[in-house]
Amino acid sequence: MIWPFVAPAAAWLALLFVPLILLYFLKLKRPVQSIPSLALWRQVMNDQRVNSPFQRFKRNFLLLLQILVLACLVLAAMQPYWGTGALRSKYLPILIDCSASMGALDKPGGTSRLEVAKAEAKKIIDNLLSDQLVSLIIVNSTGRRLTDFTNNKRLLSNALDHVAVSDVPSRLDDSLRLAQALSRTYPIERALFLTDGNTPSNVDLELPFQVTLQLIPPGGANIGITELNARRGAERWDVFVRLEGAKVGGGAAKVEFYQDAELLGTEQVSLDPQESQRLSFRASAERPSQISVRILPDGFDSLASDNVAYLELPILRPLRAYVDPELADFRKALQPLKGVEVLPTPGSTKPKLVTGYDLVVTEAVGETVPQAAVSLTVGQVPPELSKLVKVEKDFVKVVDWQRNSAFLRHVQLADVQMSENPVSAVGIEDRDYEQHAYEILAHAARGPLILHKDRDGRQAFWLLFHTSRSTLPYRVGFPILVSNLMQIAMQQAGLAEVRSQATGVLPPRAADPTMTYTIVSPDGLRQEITTTNEGLLSGISAPRVGKYEILKGLSTVTKTSASLLTASETSLQAVENIQFREISIGANETRLKTDKPLWAEFAIAGMLFLVLEWWYFQRRPGGW
């Protein structure tokens, strides 16, 4: 049997009844009053007993009140609670969804989903029993613990007050891993997840505790921008916008397209629930500009953060590709492609530049080799892998390759032969290459043929054989491979397609090495980030939709932007359950019942009894 007391050991305090009663009767030294005769008083007492069956009880009313006061105090010390049979855990992590959809309103001027979730969490905190500890964890695109396990209601309430909506999609992995890590320290039996249900339905995680999925009712009708990108056109950018309606309601809206401050056009759209519509327009490519798309809903729109999206458009220019003059086959393959400027031009006497290229194809290694976001090194072994692989003179064929790789897409390597045979050292396996951040794109019989390294935003491809000593340039796959390389470089340089930056973390960008930059967010918050030795500015947090300004000192270096652009957040669709690795957690929309502590009520009752006793003791004679 489970007693509805947090501290049943305090029942020992009931032993105080014994001294209380003893002291009462010992203390009850009645003043002696001599009277002529007891005759009348005996009749009075008889009359009193007859008239009131409670007189025996009233005779020791003070004692009764004292017993009631002590009983209330003992019960309060035992900390009783009104058990509902639900959510009775000593350590309870409360995960609060703070993703963009939690900012949705239920009606015009209504409350956001996050406010409802905070009210639920506040109720749990207010009803927290003294032996229960709560840790608040916010869930957005990542997870962050706000408080350690504590029963300090003020601390928890303060932390709860500072929880705000982030304009990012929700991801459960990080926050659940955080709770999972906590479970190694604390015996967590159950976690509570307060969400509107707009979360991934699958989480590849095995949890050692139960998760109670408490659904907050979703918001109302909504229309939002879920995609915004631009493709390279003929001297212009073709901009594409996708609008989607929420699951429960779409609506009509006017869409405005701006290039910087210039209004390019407007369009009226009307969407049914879960319907999407694609809009396109053209934008000038003569100068770097910012495209902004705004939705002006005709009626109620529950989510505002998806009503605006930004896109940074660069100026259209040819891809600058540096190809070693000795690699004639690559130069021949690149030159016919449109929008590519192959450098150095034949007969050029200009000194070779180290930077300023979008693509570098070389057969050399070292610091004198030009740098670019995308590079292909031919016939060389990466210096850090020199101990792992040796190139032997031997004929070899490609055994297998990654056909879904962007570099080898539609490239047939089955019949390619090469006279250089990369051989892995004894005991070296694929994971040893992966430990050096290299991915093997093509295998020979005894070692890797093609390697790929993606680090700090730079894509480096390595052909461990020289193409001039292989049949690759004579195969159909070679121009395709070169074209793939160009497309990768175009993408990396933002010359083929430009996508709007999603909120969360902005992509790394090149800057001065070891320099501290200040990033001003749309809501005025500032964060300072120091670039790496390689001059990479990374890890820029962008939790808000809007424009971000990057400052170097007091001067503006560049401006960028972030947009929500998440169909799942715009749809406001709630999952019915979340599938974990082993179990499925069903959502529950009914209001969560929690145990209600009753010690305060008993303490108040004890106080009232004490006041009543004082009044009864002090009241005037004949008052009743």
Added chain:
Amino acid sequence: MSTASNATRFTALFDNSILSRLERLRLNSLRRLTVRSRGEHQTGKGGTSTEFADYRDYVPGDDVKNVDWNIFSRLNRPYIKLYRHEEEMHVVLLIDASTSMQFEGKLQLAKQLAGACGLMGLMNSERVSVYACHHLGKSPELLPPCTGRVSLRRLFRFIEEIQAGGDTPLEAAVDVLLRQHRGRGVVVLLSDFLTLGDINPALNSLFSAGLEIHAVQILSEPELHPELTGDIRLVDSETGETLDISGAAELFNIYQDQLAWQEMQLTADCQKRSGRFMRVSTSTPLDSILFDAFRRKGWIR
């Protein structure tokens, strides 16, 4: 209030002024409860006094000296003149001198009222006897029946010397009284009537003995309006028994009801036996009781 010094006062019970006023008053009994011996108490027709009362027809055997010859000469029929009896009335004073009467001057008031009644009896040539009851089972202090003004000093001295003490209940005192008393008249019961027993048998005995009951209940102010609060232990002054009461204040109303019920019950008991009952407080001045309450109620005239 004393208007004369102790040296000039006839008795310590009350002032001479009250004494002189009492001399002109007499006890007024409701019924003819007198003894046949001659006295000054005129009780009814057919007596031998000089005070005419009525006529009746002559019947053979009547003393002819009582025939009214004037009427006979006019009507030619004989009529007998009737005169009021002048008979001696017995006044019995029963003073409850138990311990309960020593509170708040109750015994003193009882002695004063007894002295007053005795004075009125003696001044009207009635036989007066006084009983003071103390201890249960013991004979009461007794002033044998006495008459005449000459017995005044003896009466007052007896009454003045009565001391409180003892535990005899009133009903027991009445039994003792009736064992010793002979004669009809008026019995004046001076007590607080705070007895645990039944007073009715005693009243019946008094009524059967031909004594008209004049009961005076003497209570002190604390008994009429007790001011008790909290938890107290009451001790009976006569028996030493105790009674613990809690929340005495809330019993106040019940006590008052009980007091009123007792007064009503005693009044009814006395009236059923052609008697009278009166409750007096020790806080009431003596002259108010004697010359106001007694006279208004017709106890004295």
